[in-house]
Amino acid sequence: MINKMLDRSKKPQPSEEIPFVLPELNRLRLSNGLEVFFIQFDKLPIVQMYMVTKAGSKFDPKGKSGLSQLFTSLLDEGADEYDSLALNEEFEMLGSVLTSFADQEFVFVSLLTLTENLERSVELFGKVITKPRFDITDFNREKDKALVRILQAQDDPAYLASINFEKIIFGDNHPYGFPEIGLNETVSSITLNDVTEFYKNNFLADNSSLVVVGNIDKDILISNLENRLEVWSTGEQKKPGFPKPVLSTNKIYIIDKEDSPQTEIRIGHLTSNRNNPEFFPKYLVNQILGGQFNSRLNMNLREKNGFTYGINSAFNYNIEASYFYITCAVDTENTFAAVREILDELKRIKKDISADELDFVKTSVIRKFPSTFETYSKAARNYLTIVEYGLPENYLSTYIDNIKAVQLDEVLNAANKYLSDAYLTILLVGDKEKLLSQLKQVDGFEITELDINGNPI
Template identity: 35%
Template sequence: MTQATATPAPRPAPAPPRSYQFPRFERSTLPNGMRLVVAPVTKLPLVTVIAVVEAGASVEPAGKEGVAALTARLLPEGAAGMDGAALAERFEQIGASVESHADWDVTAVSLTALTKQLPAALALVRDLLRAPEFPEREVARLKEERLAELLQQRTEPRGLADEHFSHALYQPSARYASPADGDTSSVKALTRADVRAFYAARYRPAATTLVVAGDVTMADAAALARDLFGDWVGERPTPAPAGIDAVQGGRLARVVAKADAPQSELRVGHRGILRTAPDYFDTMVMNAVLGGLFSSRINLNLREAHGYTYGAFSAFEWRRGAGPFFVSTAVKSDVTAAAVQEILGEIDRMRREEIGADELTLATSYLDGVFPIRYETTAAIAAALANLVIHELPDDYYDRYRDRVRAVTTRGVLQAAQQHLHPDELRIVVVGDPTVIAAALGEVAGVGAEVVSADALERRA
């Protein structure tokens, strides 16, 4: 076959974009302090509900790490006189499956259902939030499953790298140092009484926001909320204590030993910034250029220039406290040190010189253009609204988002890099074969690499 020889058409320039607006939404508050956020979206006869409760891992009492996740998982395992099987059957009968989980900041109970099933669905959410039973047998089962998961993680490089990175970054006393779902010693010690105490202290109307997005009006959603939650009482609980994000500081290189590993799993990073930082947009665009896009510097360097990896990225993890900034990748074992060197070099370059105008345009026009794609479904819209609630962002946040992205300058990106990237504070954690990687890694890092066993955190516990 011959290739087409005609002069090809020139690359088409983009047409003007069609206008897009993030869905309108309204807020209201019940007399007991429970808040309501409703976005009427009438594309399909569907509605997504997310109940956001300020009951995340960061408000757990010391020694009870993992109780938030355990409590959240127990909600659908018994409530209002129904066991887990009966509840599953009820949700299935209305065509909805319910998710209940806790992260660092909140517990979220979510489901999507046909609009006509909204009253029944919300009544079940009420049962989970207000009448959970925490059956002893299910407490024991979920504890055992978490412990087995931790055991399995000893040989799972990604989870292992994440866990060791957090441990290497934060101070031992900081909540962020150990896994959100708890570690072996804390989970083993949890009891049903701990779950009940956490529930009683944290599941309160004034700490709960009901987000509803879909084919529903504010009036209808508010009436349902009043009926189901109006007589729920309880004071607003105390916020998370200070110090959950305290870091150790300084540069470190640590190899978590995995003998004969064909690949090294890398995490390189330090403390990030607060979601409410005034230069959030500069920082987000900076990260997009550094490692947030396929065409970012780190991915192009490690993957497309060197062929070291299947992919590499960087991210700021947004929590109410300062979550980590980190670069994440998996590379062939024998290029581990070289890959770390490239990562360190890209972080330095980001701080040293302004990015090119073309790089800025690429990142900002990507973030601008991709914006509507993120909110295609009611579930995605509800999740976006839940984010407003969790991070206490202003109501016009999504309306102003694209303008604020477009307003970022190369100067702003440089300042964000200089203020928020800290080469001297980088914690370099590698899950891999120490005999192949440790010596060269220590040299590149300039601090010498310590070697720990995969179960080091286990034995500490």
């Protein structure tokens, strides 16, 4: 019966777009100055919250890189009367999950809890924020683990490529040029007093924001937060000066990993920061170039040439300075053939983007957008973007309309304005002898050899 109703001579038409409506964003402030972003989601009886504090690795004192990471690892290792084991058991009995982590800009403390256990979970959460124990035993253990991670990372070509690419891009004197996890010598020098001073000077209520997504009454939430966070210290954070990175002319850097069967490739340059009126054209041109599976770079290097299992590109946005990069791993013998194809794609996209290509990418981005809210954690991370970059409150609610509004000439302009082929940094981590034998395939680039810490040899 159903088959008789189908006309197979006609191409199926796409269904109408289903409107995607986000719940209201409530922006509140506690008595101690802490800003709260609350979004009510009623699908499940859970609450997800993220405390975000401007205390990332860029605030590590000179000679103490890795301090923010070590501090963060200790935040959930005991609070007030609860040692590490007891605190973990308390959260487990509630079915709640507490995690803490840091990046270059921020420290994040995340709490996932059932709505019915919110009061007790927020009580413990408040103790972690306002009364961390920082026991010497926990400090020594976490410091040893940090040193082991550093040692292990030195054997990872992908890590060496990524961390040293940032060092080259930003320079030796910029905080972004230091590894977030630190170096052996810097982490070895960190004391427990360094951790407690970092907490006092940086982990402050008026230097933080809280994003809460979940099934909870707003007034009940605020009452719980006031009760548990009102004692959190406030104060003025001392912000170090940040030197301005300088664009580099075309250069190739090589880090030797003897007998490595693959080469890790990083290619890129500095770019404008996130709060740019041309953000959406920039975003879409990157999607076309290397931001999704059907991108030009992936179709060329993976599907056509078989050089790599995958390649992607992105704009990496920080607060002080940002950069564009392309990343992949290829067979050693195809390294410079891959580099040549990448450079050709960078030149081609400035001249030729079709309307159909742009429409395809816009449709793909729009259809994927609702899935970024499919879990409470994903939804909270989306709202964190507003907090981190100081974006307008309607950024997410107008996101789809802003994508739709981008025109072809704007994307071509963004390609020419924000994708450079004259100020490229190329970093290769692989077998130096085999790489040097291929250098004739790429002209116009100065070659520099580096050690595993990014220092010229």
